[in-house]
Amino acid sequence: MPKPIIILDRPQLGENIGMVARAMMNFELNTLRIVNPRDGWPNDRAYATASGADTIIDNVQKFETLRDAVADLNIIYATTSRYRDMVKTVHTPRSACTEILTQSQEGKSIGIVFGAERTGIENEDITLADALITYPTNPDFSSLNLAQAVLLMAYELFSAQIKDKGVHLKKGHSPFATKADLDNFLNRLFIDLDEKGFFKTKDMTPVMKQNIENIFVRGQLTEQEVNTLHGIMATLKRHD
Amino acid sequence: MPKPIIILDRPQLGENIGMVARAMMNFELNTLRIVNPRDGWPNDRAYATASGADTIIDNVQKFETLRDAVADLNIIYATTSRYRDMVKTVHTPRSACTEILTQSQEGKSIGIVFGAERTGIENEDITLADALITYPTNPDFSSLNLAQAVLLMAYELFSAQIKDKGVHLKKGHSPFATKADLDNFLNRLFIDLDEKGFFKTKDMTPVMKQNIENIFVRGQLTEQEVNTLHGIMATLKRHD
Numbered sequence: 001m002p003k004p005i006i007i008l009d010r011p012q013l014g015e016n017i018g019m020v021a022r023a024m025m026n027f028e029l030n031t032l033r034i035v036n037p038r039d040g041w042p043n044d045r046a047y048a049t050a051s052g053a054d055t056i057i058d059n060v061q062k063f064e065t066l067r068d069a070v071a072d073l074n075i076i077y078a079t080t081s082r083y084r085d086m087v088k089t090v091h092t093p094r095s096a097c098t099e100i101l102t103q104s105q106e107g108k109s110i111g112i113v114f115g116a117e118r119t120g121i122e123n124e125d126i127t128l129a130d131a132l133i134t135y136p137t138n139p140d141f142s143s144l145n146l147a148q149a150v151l152l153m154a155y156e157l158f159s160a161q162i163k164d165k166g167v168h169l170k171k172g173h174s175p176f177a178t179k180a181d182l183d184n185f186l187n188r189l190f191i192d193l194d195e196k197g198f199f200k201t202k203d204m205t206p207v208m209k210q211n212i213e214n215i216f217v218r219g220q221l222t223e224q225e226v227n228t229l230h231g232i233m234a235t236l237k238r239h240d
Numbered sequence: 241m242p243k244p245i246i247i248l249d250r251p252q253l254g255e256n257i258g259m260v261a262r263a264m265m266n267f268e269l270n271t272l273r274i275v276n277p278r279d280g281w282p283n284d285r286a287y288a289t290a291s292g293a294d295t296i297i298d299n300v301q302k303f304e305t306l307r308d309a310v311a312d313l314n315i316i317y318a319t320t321s322r323y324r325d326m327v328k329t330v331h332t333p334r335s336a337c338t339e340i341l342t343q344s345q346e347g348k349s350i351g352i353v354f355g356a357e358r359t360g361i362e363n364e365d366i367t368l369a370d371a372l373i374t375y376p377t378n379p380d381f382s383s384l385n386l387a388q389a390v391l392l393m394a395y396e397l398f399s400a401q402i403k404d405k406g407v408h409l410k411k412g413h414s415p416f417a418t419k420a421d422l423d424n425f426l427n428r429l430f431i432d433l434d435e436k437g438f439f440k441t442k443d444m445t446p447v448m449k450q451n452i453e454n455i456f457v458r459g460q461l462t463e464q465e466v467n468t469l470h471g472i473m474a475t476l477k478r479h480d
Contacts, residue, residue, distance in 0.1 A: 026378055027378060053381065151388050
């Protein structure tokens with residue numbers, strides 16, 4: 001399955017190209033094309049900010065025009081924040097990435113174009129794009145750093161591919177306690193509390209017990225933690 | 241509705257603090273706390289990279305310890321990529337942001353903690369967190385730049401809040417053509433093509449017409465574009 005290619009149109013700062021490479025490697029993209037970079041290429045400053053993503057910098061493909069840079073690709077997305085008086089499909093990064101994933105699975109080669117710092121992509125270059133991508137941002141402060149714009153797309157592509165796993169409870173080496181483990185602890189606790197007169201009225205006792213149980217159920221305890229609770233209870237009861 | 245507060249635990253470079261402020265403002269976050277910054281505070285270099293997000297830098301709240309920095313908050317998330325032998329709920333950025341949005345709507349004040357460059361958050365500080373956030377990344381190159389880690393969370397918070405609008409077709413000033421507009425064009429085209437012997441066999445004519453129609457239907461044309469097509473057709477027919 002071909003991976004999307006990142007294309008920087010007339011990038012200015014080598015530092016930004018390096019940070020783009022790092023962001024790409026963070027999310028398993030590997031092909032970077034640059035069109036007519038202002039400060040020439042190769043550029044030592046790109047290595048400084050790539051933080052080890054050197055293979056991407058080493059293999060940068062340089063082109064004179066955007067049209068050349070996309071010539072061998074099937075589908076082009078262009079990122080832009082400015083309104084254009086053009087009829088184009090406009091995606092958010094997330095919806096674009098869902099589509100790109102499908103297109104990649106169909107064997108299509110995809111290019112994602114990012115314009116120059118400040119100026120963005122020229123209208124004549126926008127015309128090349130099958131669709132646009134516009135980031136949801138603060139309307140009063142919408143200008144993203146070039147590397148951060150690439151990062152968000154790379155992150156969304158990666159998230160679309162792995163499917164977001166959402167939330168889970170990470171535990172250590174101890175297995176989770178069974179309900180019987182917890183009941184055993186609670187029963188010991190309730191007996192002790194009862195003996196020591198904790199439950200003042202018979203009416204309220206069941207509700208109080210429920211409330212106490214809820215405290216411990218909510219935590220999804222491990223065996224080790226239940227053992228710790230037993231230890232705490234035993235310690236508190238000790239008469240030294 | 242209180243907005244989540246970004247907390248940088250022992251940040252090193254002023255440049256990174258500035259880039260964090262820019263990323264926050266891109267996605268409408270406004271409160272930044274820093275704990276024990278290595279290079280002191282205030283730090284001129286933060287302004288240079290904030291690219292105009294000066295109000296966030298001006299209003300940074302500085303603390304001596306993370307425990308102090310979270311004292312007035314209700315719920316704490318800590319971002320980490322390292323495995324910890326602790327029982328904690330672990331979110332992806334996306335699932336955390338769905339939860340944070342709900343909690344914010346309930347009036348809870350939320351802090352999101354980011355560790356120092358390279359070293360991350362100490363285990364004793366992780367303990368303070370109600371839940372962890374781990375980014376899905378390339379397992380062989382997982383280290384995100386500090387500002388980029390903040391950017392992804394800010395982006396996900398913003399996306400959760402506005403709801404991702406997904407894809408739409410952006411048009412210019414011209415309204416979209418009606419189906420009758422398009423039919424009118426296609427009928428004129430088919431008549432001309434017929435007269436000029438384009439459709440070689442009667443059998444294949446319907447399928448060929450369907451194929452041609454599909455070309456133009458797929459584009460979701462505007463009135464202006466249909467007029468342009470009429471113009472093209474008229475021009476091509478002209479005998480000068």
